[in-house]
Amino acid sequence: MRDGRTFRMFHRETDAGKVTRNRDAIFDLHATSLRWLEDYTGIPYPWGKFDFVLIPSFQFGGMEHAGAIFYNASSVLLEQSATQNQMLNRASVIAHETSHMWFGDLVTMRWFNDVWMKEVMANFMAAKIVNPSFPELNHELRFMLSHYPDAYEVDRTAGTNPIRQQLGNLNEAGSLYGPIIYDKAPVVMRQLERIVGETGFRDGLREYLKKYSFGNATWLDLVAILESQHPGRVAAWSHAWVEERGRPEISTALRLSADGKVATLSISQRDPLGRSIVWPQELQLALGYPGRTELVPVQLEGANTSVAKAGQKQAPLYVLPNGAGLGYGLFILDPATRSYLLRHLESIPDALTRGSAWVDLWENLLEHRIDPSKFLDLAMRALPKETDEQNRERVLGYVSEDFWQWLPADARGVRAPQLESLLRQGISHASTASEKAAWFRTFRNTVLTKEGLEWLERVWRREEKIAGLTLGETDEIEMAQALALREVSDSRQILNTERERIQNPDRKARFEFSMPALSADPVERERSFQRFRDVANRRREPWVLDCLTFLNHPLRRQDALRFIRPSLEMLPEIQRTGDIFFPSRWMAAVLSGHRSTEAAAIVRNFLASNSGMPERLRWIVLTAADSLFRSSAS
Ligand SMILES: [Zn+2]
Structure with a gap:
């Protein structure tokens, strides 16, 4: 019960402590969101009952139904080691799904070309709802870091799409979803709010929700309401930002x-x-x-x-x-x-300007205007001085990506000892568990030296503890997988032991499924890949993506060239049989580890010999291959 209203939670988590630790927060977050939305929209919660259902290995972060929300259990039941970002993400997904009770369920888009609208509204409302619950955070920085880099990930590519697209057939509706809708559209919506003002925006939304309650409406219906209130300011802007693809x-x-x-x-x-x-x-x-x-x-x-x-x-x-x-x-x-x-970024006093500079610098690196090695120098110098956790996490993410995707293999070996020592220091000097977790995760993602691997293995074996950081089952699984990918001498035994350790049956099954993809034996990896030709083995999509990521890991990219062409050939079938995000995630998982000119040539040849491919599928390939095309050209 919250605010006199009954909420019900359904789950199948076996770790009772984990449920107890998270339960109150989950109920509170829903109640706060609901109260805020009733106030903002001026419309009471329309659906009577309110349930949430936590599903293991759910392929979406969440899914709204009138009166019941489904969640990916792992996005709301957090480990003790959860970072501040993971807690924010949980608050955001809950606020997002709750917003859909008005934006999506109370007023539904007329046709699927406007699905983006309910998604952007839900995200936009989520940002407004979540902010007051995290008063210690820099929300402008959070908005920038959580939307711009992800939107650019697609919008910088030749495969990008407009926010609002024509959609001839419902079977293509799935391909509309993605970062352009989830990340670019909120940026664009914030521009709109600046054009018409906060009150003007809220009043326009109230009129729109009232006018179309329990009915359907299009984006243009909202544009018409706002344009009538602010003549000449909304329609032309909407054309460039909403109806066309790409970025200036x-x-x-x-x-x-x-x-x-x-x-x-x-x-x-x-x-x-x-x-x-x-x-x-x-x-x-x-x-x-x-x-x-x-x-x-x-x-x-x-x-x-x-x-x-x-x-x-x-x-x-x-x-x-x-x-x-x-x-x-x-x-x-x-x-x-x-x-x-490159010489002084860390001395910029304001965290938002600093964060913005990091994002711009990275985009310039992708344009071959910044040397990846100099970028790494800057990041390693700046990280210990970075006082803002959000900026630190962003830069740690860039470090991993620069390390694997941009530095040549021999340079990686040279830089590894210094990088690992920096990350180890970060772990021990960090003042909070979430900060320690962020440093540790980057260490686990990038570790290469013998000493580094021995330390990681001792932590995994529970022979060594990290003061101030409690590692849970998921952390241990990821450590075991990292050790196996690096083919430490006893990796097979590590994987077998890890399988025995896992208590949760869902996580155990997922881990077992991934084991052949982690094998040091190329023949076993080939069999692991061939399983995916059978649709029955692709039913649990997150499991498949795990395997593809392991098979194509940068450490195995030369051997994994053989998976690229068949994965591309399977794409139309993946689209026919899979869920909406699966084609792009499938492609991204396959190509994310590659950076060789050979890999780029395989993709280009495939596109050239399949010129009749539907445009949307082609866009998916071009977007997933963008980073490969850029880094292989360097
Ligand atoms: Zn949504």
């Missing part, structure tokens, strides 16, 4: 006068897909000075914008076009800014 490429040009002041500062935007689209948006230009940054608001309307307000200012050390984490696009950093950031 934005560069700045700074000219100084003889006395060292800003003479002119201009911003230009370009459509990398060659359609000459112009994306109207508001930026907060950050001009960097020793110990401080100055924000200059700019409204981008056309292809070129002159920043008059920057004129006569003191020459900045760097120019960051998306200060305050506001702007969306590929921001090409000028050479002076790039080199300043």
